[in-house]
Amino acid sequence: MELCTVDACRKPVKAKRMCAMHHQRWRRHGDPGVTKVRRAAEPTPCKWVNCAKPSLSKGYCSKHYYIHRTRAKARPEA
Structure with missing residues:
Protein backbone atom coordinates (compact mmCIF):
# COMPACT_ATOMS: atom_id res chain seq x y z
CA MET A 1 0.00 0.00 0.00
CA GLU A 2 1.36 3.39 -1.02
CA LEU A 3 1.52 6.17 1.61
CA CYS A 4 0.95 9.93 1.32
CA THR A 5 4.02 11.83 0.13
CA VAL A 6 3.46 14.82 2.46
CA ASP A 7 6.04 14.88 5.29
CA ALA A 8 5.12 12.94 8.47
CA CYS A 9 1.83 11.67 7.00
CA ARG A 10 1.31 7.91 7.18
CA LYS A 11 -2.16 7.73 5.58
CA LYS A 36 -7.34 27.30 7.62
CA VAL A 37 -9.76 27.27 10.50
CA ARG A 38 -13.34 27.92 9.49
CA ARG A 39 -14.97 30.47 11.75
CA ALA A 40 -18.67 30.63 12.40
CA ALA A 41 -20.41 33.76 11.21
CA GLU A 42 -21.36 36.40 13.75
CA PRO A 43 -24.86 35.60 15.04
CA THR A 44 -27.57 37.92 13.74
CA PRO A 45 -31.07 38.46 15.11
CA CYS A 46 -34.04 36.78 13.45
CA LYS A 47 -35.57 38.71 10.49
CA TRP A 48 -39.10 38.12 11.83
CA VAL A 49 -40.77 41.27 13.21
CA ASN A 50 -40.19 41.69 16.99
CA CYS A 51 -38.06 38.54 17.34
CA ALA A 52 -34.61 38.94 18.89
CA LYS A 53 -33.62 35.23 18.91
CA PRO A 54 -30.43 34.39 16.98
CA SER A 55 -30.94 33.34 13.38
CA LEU A 56 -30.07 29.79 12.37
CA SER A 57 -31.17 29.45 8.76
CA LYS A 58 -31.94 31.97 6.00
CA GLY A 59 -32.01 34.76 8.60
CA TYR A 60 -34.74 33.20 10.78
CA CYS A 61 -34.67 31.53 14.20
CA SER A 62 -35.75 27.88 14.27
CA LYS A 63 -39.41 28.69 15.03
CA HIS A 64 -39.79 31.32 12.32
CA TYR A 65 -37.79 29.36 9.76
CA TYR A 66 -40.26 26.50 10.20
CA ILE A 67 -43.18 28.91 9.59
CA HIS A 68 -41.41 30.46 6.59
CA ARG A 69 -40.66 27.03 5.11
CA THR A 70 -44.17 25.66 5.56
CA ARG A 71 -45.76 28.79 4.11
CA ALA A 72 -43.54 28.56 1.04
CA LYS A 73 -44.72 24.97 0.44
CA ALA A 74 -48.37 26.01 0.76
CA ARG A 75 -48.06 28.75 -1.90
CA PRO A 76 -48.74 27.56 -5.45
CA GLU A 77 -45.98 28.07 -7.97
CA ALA A 78 -46.79 30.63 -10.66
Whole structure:
Protein backbone atom coordinates (compact mmCIF):
# COMPACT_ATOMS: atom_id res chain seq x y z
CA MET A 1 0.00 0.00 0.00
CA GLU A 2 1.36 3.39 -1.02
CA LEU A 3 1.52 6.17 1.61
CA CYS A 4 0.95 9.93 1.32
CA THR A 5 4.02 11.83 0.13
CA VAL A 6 3.46 14.82 2.46
CA ASP A 7 6.04 14.88 5.29
CA ALA A 8 5.12 12.94 8.47
CA CYS A 9 1.83 11.67 7.00
CA ARG A 10 1.31 7.91 7.18
CA LYS A 11 -2.16 7.73 5.58
CA PRO A 12 -2.91 5.75 2.40
CA VAL A 13 -2.91 7.51 -0.97
CA LYS A 14 -6.21 8.72 -2.46
CA ALA A 15 -5.06 10.74 -5.49
CA LYS A 16 -1.99 12.55 -6.81
CA ARG A 17 0.17 10.58 -4.33
CA MET A 18 -1.58 12.29 -1.37
CA CYS A 19 -4.06 11.09 1.26
CA ALA A 20 -7.66 12.33 1.19
CA MET A 21 -7.01 15.20 3.65
CA HIS A 22 -3.92 16.58 1.88
CA HIS A 23 -5.50 16.11 -1.54
CA GLN A 24 -8.54 18.15 -0.46
CA ARG A 25 -6.31 20.89 0.95
CA TRP A 26 -4.37 20.96 -2.32
CA ARG A 27 -7.65 21.25 -4.30
CA ARG A 28 -9.01 24.06 -2.09
CA HIS A 29 -5.87 26.12 -1.50
CA GLY A 30 -3.29 24.94 -4.02
CA ASP A 31 -1.01 23.72 -1.22
CA PRO A 32 -1.47 20.52 0.83
CA GLY A 33 0.23 22.13 3.84
CA VAL A 34 -2.27 24.97 4.25
CA THR A 35 -4.59 24.73 7.23
CA LYS A 36 -7.34 27.30 7.62
CA VAL A 37 -9.76 27.27 10.50
CA ARG A 38 -13.34 27.92 9.49
CA ARG A 39 -14.97 30.47 11.75
CA ALA A 40 -18.67 30.63 12.40
CA ALA A 41 -20.41 33.76 11.21
CA GLU A 42 -21.36 36.40 13.75
CA PRO A 43 -24.86 35.60 15.04
CA THR A 44 -27.57 37.92 13.74
CA PRO A 45 -31.07 38.46 15.11
CA CYS A 46 -34.04 36.78 13.45
CA LYS A 47 -35.57 38.71 10.49
CA TRP A 48 -39.10 38.12 11.83
CA VAL A 49 -40.77 41.27 13.21
CA ASN A 50 -40.19 41.69 16.99
CA CYS A 51 -38.06 38.54 17.34
CA ALA A 52 -34.61 38.94 18.89
CA LYS A 53 -33.62 35.23 18.91
CA PRO A 54 -30.43 34.39 16.98
CA SER A 55 -30.94 33.34 13.38
CA LEU A 56 -30.07 29.79 12.37
CA SER A 57 -31.17 29.45 8.76
CA LYS A 58 -31.94 31.97 6.00
CA GLY A 59 -32.01 34.76 8.60
CA TYR A 60 -34.74 33.20 10.78
CA CYS A 61 -34.67 31.53 14.20
CA SER A 62 -35.75 27.88 14.27
CA LYS A 63 -39.41 28.69 15.03
CA HIS A 64 -39.79 31.32 12.32
CA TYR A 65 -37.79 29.36 9.76
CA TYR A 66 -40.26 26.50 10.20
CA ILE A 67 -43.18 28.91 9.59
CA HIS A 68 -41.41 30.46 6.59
CA ARG A 69 -40.66 27.03 5.11
CA THR A 70 -44.17 25.66 5.56
CA ARG A 71 -45.76 28.79 4.11
CA ALA A 72 -43.54 28.56 1.04
CA LYS A 73 -44.72 24.97 0.44
CA ALA A 74 -48.37 26.01 0.76
CA ARG A 75 -48.06 28.75 -1.90
CA PRO A 76 -48.74 27.56 -5.45
CA GLU A 77 -45.98 28.07 -7.97
CA ALA A 78 -46.79 30.63 -10.66
